[in-house]
Amino acid sequence: MSQLNKFLFNICSFIHFNNQKINLPSNEDIQYSFKDFNYDQIISCVNYFPEAKCGECHIYSYPYTLRHYYYIRNNFPGGLFKCVRQVSLYDEHPFEHEFFIRIQKSFPLMKKLTLYNKKPQNNKQYRKSKEDIEHLSIVEYPYLTNLILCDTHYDYIEEFLLDTKTCLTNGVYLSVNYKSLKKVTRNFKRDVTRINSNKVNRLHVSGEFKITEHLKNYFSHAEISNYYGFI
Incomplete structure (x- = not known):
């Protein structure tokens, strides 16, 4: 991907859980994984929803x-x-x-x-x-x-x-x-x-x-x- 000049993305992933404990990556972990990404700002959000029994990671490029x-x-x-x-x-x-x-x-x-x-x-x-x-x-x-x-x-x-x-x-x-x-x-x-x-x-x-x-x-x-x- 050496010729790639710009990469715009919007990624949202969910994980469902019942009684087991899950550990989603922190925003710091996510930001570190994009440390070599120099073209745009990377925004990340991590959410837990106990009632729905799921977790979410949302990552997108900004603007x-x-x-x-x-x-x-x-x-x-x-x-x-x-x-x-x-x-x-x-x-x-x-x-x-x-x-x-x-x-x-x-x-x-x-x-x-x-x-x-x-x-x-x-x-x-x-x-x-x-x-x-x-x-x-x-x-x-x-x-x-x-x-x-x-x-x-x-x-x-x-x-x-x-x-x-x-x-x-x-x-x-x-x-x-x-x-x-x-x-x-x-x-x-x-x-x-x-x-x-x-x-x-x-x-x-x-x-x-x-x-x-x-x-x-x-x-x-x-x-x-x-x-x-x-x-």
């Missing part, structure tokens, strides 16, 4: 040129990924509001976001006073048009619908569980989730539910559908 970055964890090392348009997030630990601030800064041109996390947030933040406003940054997603929140705790639906935390663009496709959506919007009557809800133009709802005037009026600009078709 990152792919259009997707999947299964980002809380230990995401950051960076700027201008080529990425599709992002997914997964962890067995909660994603707090500060994590979403980092994600937006790293993926400023993100168009599709899928989130998998069953753990409730620990540090839920609300604007109740001027002091709260000073300590809470609103995350703006100017290019996000596809938001998948079906397989997640309802705290993350609230994270994206609260106008004190998130500013969505107009024309968003939102996929979400009905019971969670109803809870977060307080039966489609809550004011602080109304602004972002009005920016949804397609609402895909999972779970059994009956269409109501409250739902129609709350998502007044949205075409509403479930897994069986449009309502």
Whole structure:
């Protein structure tokens, strides 16, 4: 490979375990194995997932040129990924509001976001006073048009619908569980989730539910559908 001038890669490997103990290589071990690689920066992440009973090693060259970055964890090392348009997030630990601030800064041109996390947030933040406003940054997603929140705790639906935390663009496709959506919007009557809800133009709802005037009026600009078709 003496003629190779540039090598771009994205490698993600998993190992499953039951009751046996596994020892994944450390980030230091991984970095040392690339000590003679002089062309790009090498980023590595090592993760253990006890509930899923697996471990993961993710290694990629940076700058990152792919259009997707999947299964980002809380230990995401950051960076700027201008080529990425599709992002997914997964962890067995909660994603707090500060994590979403980092994600937006790293993926400023993100168009599709899928989130998998069953753990409730620990540090839920609300604007109740001027002091709260000073300590809470609103995350703006100017290019996000596809938001998948079906397989997640309802705290993350609230994270994206609260106008004190998130500013969505107009024309968003939102996929979400009905019971969670109803809870977060307080039966489609809550004011602080109304602004972002009005920016949804397609609402895909999972779970059994009956269409109501409250739902129609709350998502007044949205075409509403479930897994069986449009309502």
